[in-house]
Amino acid sequence: MSMINTGFLEYDELAEMQKMPTDERYAKGPVAVIECVQEIPCNPCEAACKLGAIKIGEPITNLPILDGDKCIGCGICVAKCSGLAIFIVNKVYSATTATIAFPYEYSPTPDVGLVVEAVNRRGKMICDGKVVKVMNPLSFDHTPVVTIEIPKEYADEVRSMRRG
């Protein structure tokens, strides 16, 4: 797979290796997108989801599987994932825009309203993004989850923002 050579996968490659939310699920609102395609011994995401939407089971090297019907896109798993590999994608934020929520452990934590450079999986700037929400409660243990609004067409591509 290309990820072990380059360090990232494009969305269609990810979709081949892992169950991504269906178009019907994306149409219903925010949902977790888990970009975790290697069988590594790790399962905090499973315990993080109180709705039971993420299943790993035994052994703990199983890949996480998301049940889109149970997921409400709350974002708790985003902060709990040690690999920072979970994102919340809302493709129906408005008629023309989507939102991406991602873990952001760099300083400074951006403020709501700030316009940032939205980047793809290889750190390339794709478009402007507007910070619409920042979640950083104690329970997230210093992993703020930042939500940015971007043009809808980039929803499968944008995964972070350029560091300030």
Place this chain on the structure above:
Amino acid sequence: MLQKKDVVVVGAGPAGLAASIEAGKAGASVLLVDLNLKAGGQLFKQIHKFFGSSEHRSGTRGFDIGNQLLDEAKEAGVEIWLGSTVIGLFPRMKVVIEKGMDSNKKEVITVQAKKIIIATGASENVIRFKGWTIPGVMGAGAAQTMINVNHVKPGRRVVMLGSGNVGLIVSYQLMQAGCEVVALVEAAPKIGGYAVHAAKIRRAGVPIYMNHTIVEAIPGEDGCVSKVIIAKVDSNFMPISGTEKELEADTVTLAAGLKPSVELSKLMKCECTFNGVFGGSIPLHNESMETSVEGIYVAGDSTGVEEANTALEEGKIAGISAAEALGYLTAEEGNKERTEIWKRLDALRMGPFGERRLAEKNNILEEYRIRVGAPSKEELMEVDDDVDD
């Protein structure tokens, strides 16, 4: 005067702390000795959330795990000597310790142990290239200590060599500390560590040069690194002339793997074996983590480089087994605990990153059965009968 302890544990990283806690909880008197001024080994440098099972502290940051372990050690009555180093192991389990090395009250103390647990960890490998000795070139572990323990940036612009988990994680943490990682250079054709760690630094825009190595670090007027030359390598990992690229950087960090620290095991003439997957020469051990020498146990990276979770579990086994051998636990209790822990260790060693270690661990246990069978008394015990207490 000779001090007496049931168990002396050398090295207060995750393996040594876990071993001390288990032995102490069982009722043994435990002395834990560490060279550093704070216990915890590498845990206090680890500011990221750990992988592993959520039942066993995964999702918790390394330094928080370190603090939890220190609390548990205190509760278990473990005596900890910091800034202290074992300078000799002598027949009949005598441990000679230089205590308080950094203070003016330095003294050499001999401790009579009943059991010794060696958890001395590992040291970083070095890659040599032209300019590898000039200021600004350092181990990735050193850079990590600077940023996460001492809160000092090693430089502004860093070139990282090595794409194993250490190289990937420290690159990320260098950026969190405010450094720029100008490149991550890897001689192999694929990334060595977890893809999720690589993905984090790719998202942050770090270029990863696969099939590349560092050819030279060039000093500036101040004698420190100012430029780094990298080049593509051929299938024998030799630089290909004409492919050189010059990078502006003031720091080079090397993450080229680790080597188990086996000096004390060798001193005690524990049977060793060479194992490439585990980083080099390592002492053989059985399912109780006991070496070929009765009463000497090993755990963690010093018996094969892995990670903190496996070190913790192996340390627990060593502590439980030492306590059991001293009569603080019944064989039944010991066996029950060990069975559970080996199950967890097997789970941690599954998947594409773990399966080679799982196979090699089983080979080591098998080699122990064939070459050692059962642990034997110290070789020197019989001959050196006149050693003075």
